[in-house]
Amino acid sequence: MxxxxxxxxxxxxxxxxxxxxxxxxxxxxxxxxxxxxxxxxxxxxxxxxxxxxxxxxxxxxxxxxxxxxxxxxxxxxxxxxxxxxxxxxxxxxxxxxxxxxxxxxxxxxxxxxxxxxxxxxxxxxxxxxxxxxxxxxxxxxxxHEMGCPDDVTEHPVYQRWLYRRDVEESVACGRAPELRSVRFEDEQPTRQEAKASQEVEIKCRKCRKPLATTPYILPHEEEKRHSTKVRPNAECAHVFLHPMKWMSPSLYPSTDGSKTSSSYDNPEEEAPLAGRLICPTPKCGSNVGKFAWQGLQCSCGSWVVPALGLAKARVDIANKVNATQIRAGVGIRMPPGMRAPETQEPGSGRGNL
Missing domain, CATH: 3.90.190.10 (Protein tyrosine phosphatase superfamily)
Known part of the structure; x- marks a missing residue:
């Protein structure tokens, strides 16, 4: 040869x-x-x-x-x-x-x-x-997406890929993944990096509990652009998320969410493959969405696997403006004492709108 x-x-x-x-x-x-x-x-x-x-x-x-x-x-x-x-x-x-x-x-x-x-x-x-x-x-x-690093095992993209493989293997056997194998993104130090100047914030509509921000939202626009089975202009009824710690009681209802004491490490006591996502505020308990480890078809036609979706009808979604923007008065009418001098119009008494 x-x-x-x-x-x-x-x-x-x-x-x-x-x-x-x-x-x-x-x-x-x-x-x-x-x-x-x-x-x-x-x-x-x-x-x-x-x-x-x-x-x-x-x-x-x-x-x-x-x-x-x-x-x-x-x-x-x-x-x-x-x-x-x-x-x-x-x-x-x-x-x-x-x-x-x-x-x-x-x-x-x-x-x-x-x-x-x-x-x-x-x-x-x-x-x-x-x-x-x-x-x-x-x-x-x-x-290539990672940037071809000299170490891949600690990279969040690689760790997320391993987690998805574990989920796929579990679902193929008709089981939810073990709690200890689930990667909760808000527990990862790499997610605590400097955020963009503006990001989306999602709250429970009933109690106003913050549920997710931009880093934890799982977009599927790429599939919508390239798949012939997807309706590109269709409105998505859910916002799909990476796994977050507050979801634990919904995903593993017989546990306290602790990875060290998960009863779902015992194959005789299996977690549900699908179910509701419940607001983490104890006095609220509102149904804010649903999950399906095997995947769900979004209303736009695309499949999301695994699927952990917040129903848009049950949450409020808004752009979160950071303190830097507030000080600069970008897009907001500011009280006189908070206006930046360089943004005021001489003689007008008004800041930028």
């Missing part, structure tokens, strides 16, 4: 059988090898003894988590290139797993100039058969 050099790189891609051609490996100055497949110890000892070797134990399946290995593989490849050698990346056939790792490397090198698909086209110039499976292409898109 032939080795193919990625254009502009001292990186080669192939299947496992190229390792039998020792003359070709020596001719191309291969010093480092990345194996993206499961190998038995005998294969490693016999075939790779003369190379610096890095192994990623992975199957060529859509649900294989290859994303977690990208940073280490990229670092290994770069170390081989920096040492003056050439690097071979291989899997079984040199089509899916190895191509995905090479795409990740190209993205890391030029994150603003390449996309997963354009990087794949670069590799196909020399090896047309390359075609990572759909799951790997999704992971490459996530990696």
């Amino acid at each position: 032939a080795m193919n050099q990625i254009p502009g790189q001292n990186i080669y891609i192939s299947g496992i059988f190229c390792l039998k051609n020792k003359a070709a490996l020596e001719r191309e100055n291969i010093t480092h090898v990345v194996s993206v497949l499961r190998l038995n110890p005998a294969e490693v000892k016999d075939a790779f003894s003369s190379f610096q070797h890095f192994v990623i134990d992975a199957d060529d399946t859509d649900d294989e988590n290859l994303l977690q290995h990208f940073p280490a593989a990229i670092q290994f490849i770069q170390s081989g290139l920096d040492a003056g050698g050439n690097v071979l990346v291989h899997c079984a056939m040199g089509k899916s797993r190895s191509a995905a790792v090479c795409i990740a490397y190209l993205l890391h090198q030029k994150p603003s100039a390449l996309t997963p698909h354009s990087a794949l086209e670069v590799i196909r110039q020399s090896r047309p058969l390359c075609e990572p499976n759909d799951g790997f292409m999704e992971q490459l898109a996530l990696y």
Whole structure:
């Protein structure tokens, strides 16, 4: 099986059988090898003894988590290139797993100039058969969305993706996910970053309890723009959210919401797959929406999975203006004592409106 050099790189891609051609490996100055497949110890000892070797134990399946290995593989490849050698990346056939790792490397090198698909086209110039499976292409898109970081495991995008995988696996078995596996976004330190100057705030219509702000709203406009099954101009009846801690009593009604004492870690006492979201104010108890781990179809036609939606008819949604805007008098008539001098009109006695 032939080795193919990625254009502009001292990186080669192939299947496992190229390792039998020792003359070709020596001719191309291969010093480092990345194996993206499961190998038995005998294969490693016999075939790779003369190379610096890095192994990623992975199957060529859509649900294989290859994303977690990208940073280490990229670092290994770069170390081989920096040492003056050439690097071979291989899997079984040199089509899916190895191509995905090479795409990740190209993205890391030029994150603003390449996309997963354009990087794949670069590799196909020399090896047309390359075609990572759909799951790997999704992971490459996530990696690119993150900015191709040197550590993915602590990134909120990666952690959210893992949480969604857990939900999908649980739902496939007819169960709600275990409480300890649910990622409540308002508990994550990465969500406590500086907020935009203006954001949406959602409150319970009955008791005015704040329920969510912009960082926790899950938009689905992208699907509305590109799906032929969705009505782009249709009004959405719900605002869908990432999981938030106040939802715990609704999602897991037999618990106090504590991840350390969840009775739903016991398979005999399962949480509901779907139900109502109740306002967290004890004296209110208003039904503010609904949830369905298996997903819900929005009134616009798009599917949201998992679905945790606040009914627009039961909540109030408004733009929240921060203190900086109030001091500047943007769009608000201010009392005389609060008007900024530079915004007043001489002789008019009025601030900006």
